Amino acid sequence: MSQPVTNTTARADVIIVGGGIMGAATAFFARQRGLSVILLERDLVGQYASGTNFGNVRRQGRFLPQLPLANRSRALWGDLPRLIGENVEFLPSGHVRVAFKAEDSARLEQYAQDCKPYGLELELYNGCKAVERFPMLAPDVDCASFSPLDGHANPRLAAPAFGRAARRAGATVQERAEVSNITRTAEDFVVETADGLRFTAPLLQISSGAWGQKMAAAFGENLPLTPKAPQMGVTEPVPYRIHPVIGYASWVEEEGVYLRQVERGNIVFGGGLRSTVDLNTKRAQLNPLNLVRQMPHLERILPDFARLRIIRTWSGIEGYTDDDLPVMGPSARVPGLYYAFGFCGHGFQLGPGVGATMADLLATGKTEIPLEPFSIARFAAPVDP
Template sequence: MQVIILGGGLMGTATAYSLAALGAKVILIERGAIGAGATVASFGNIRRSGRALEQLALARRSLTLWGETEHRLGRDVEFRATGHLRLVFDDEGLKDMHAYAQAAAPHGLDLEELTPAQIQRRFPGLGPDAIAASFSPQDGSANPRLVGPAFADAAATLGAQIIDHAGVAQITRTDAGFTATTERGSYHADALVNCAGAWGAALAEQFGEPVPLNTHGPLMGVTEPLPHRILPVVGMWERNAGAYFRQVERGNIIFGGGVPRNPVKNGFATVDPTQLPIQLRKLLRLCPALANVAVIRQWSGCEGYVADGLPVMGASRTTPGLFHAFGFCGHGFQLGPGVGDTMATLVTTGQSPLPIDVMSIGRFAA
């Protein structure tokens, strides 16, 4: 079986690796550098807490695969299961945490609730005015700069053809399958997997499957290096743009959230420096000790957000041999290995090993 994968971010490279591992002949096409789009702009959060319940089976499978990445890929992508701590600062957040914990438990996610005294004993200096917190010990983070190239290189080792810097591919349907015409040549395959991220909706619409998708960019930043003291990923239960951060092993604090997402023009997200003070005020509520630390860089990236908050994942309803995996709404990083594994099985067998019908593109058919 020959498969073209369009898009070289985490979803595309993980799908390429999983398909190649199943013996498919894979051609991965990326218009720019591998992993240099929304993947590299991401926070690197590997969390299940707060995720849509419909995604928890996929997230659970993905977490298992994250734990196997170093063995499977032959390199360390800095996956660390350091835990995910979400602080609560008001009664509304506490209500949301309790409701989510109860709903998520049947899906295999057990959140530990912490009192203020327990927070300060286990995580001193974090959320001093928090009234509660949830802790998910198996979650954590990985390095977004490493994972795309790692999956692509592992796929190439298994025989996949990696075509990067190919420009915008023109896709046509043929009697034999699909043809992708690029700046680096034309490629043919039986099947096509649309992992084009924020540009995935344009390809879907070409085949008669419009998706209500908008593009936005998260506002991210990083501080100067500090002594490494904070292990878990830290966030908050808040309905309006809650902030989050993590400390990498080199000591820098990576942070995001706290402000509305940036608009995107011509496929590029720009940083709005006027939003930084607002973002930092929320960050300091999580960790007041960061008050006098220097921010050394900010960045953003173009991500696709589907109107109902769920990604598009599964087989096309109009075109045999076409499959979709795009629009992960700014929280797809954790799902990446699981998406690749699931899509590879779906493409090669016609059946998904996990319940993904709720994410089908068919939900927009009306």
């Protein structure tokens, strides 16, 4: 996907560091806004969290003030074939959250009321009504909350498709371009890569996922961010009968598993406990014990899961802030600097909306999507760069 850069210095309106779905979508939408764009990715577009996640395109269960962004993103997911000219296997199959305990059911019921002003309508089914509506579920489900317009997509396709669309639209997309240094002059950001290339622009967006913390700190903005490795897997193919994504609505981390079936018949699953990450080697630890711990909770949702063979497991590198909310919007210290990283394992659905919203900011300095809860200014006092 990379384009050869013949000059040692290239200039654009904006440089985006990080080619996950956030950076690639921003590059695409910024080109639609008429900005010249350079997208720099240290390895391959979509290689890390954006390409290794579960593929959930869900709105329900989100932090309520995040719903305007999620709603914008959901509208874009439905229009992606026209917008970017590629099919990323988005399927609006619906999304179900199931609870087995009364206190978890009460949270689902309260959320269904609280999300209505944000334009999200959920269907609630209690007891036997839940199993009648979703017969694959265990008979002791206490409550099921259904979001009919949510669904899932293929994470291995989405970010690369945005990267290719951005390139077709005129963006410079440079892979294998590891950033070694970023400085600020009176007018521009100067970004240098390990192989000696130099890029300049008056605007800079950092979308480097779990590595974003280090880059923000270089500008005197520190934040608590922990890299974690999710546990995912896929089963052998079986007849296709589970249409919606199904998640275990529990506030106990180990119980928070989820699954979806693709039309080829395989069941993709994830959730539960996370493992550790080494950012220097870019390696996520895959813990076999976490797979074992997932099984009883997956079987609690879907009793037939116990009879299936697991054919592959994997992990990725995700960045988690202490308050489980992303860093998104302008820097609190440096004019022209913007952030979009730290999406805490639930950023895939937001990707198109993040790209469009960041393009608003880059082009005009403002957006109609409320971003105050995600400002980097909410964290501790700045550190010296």
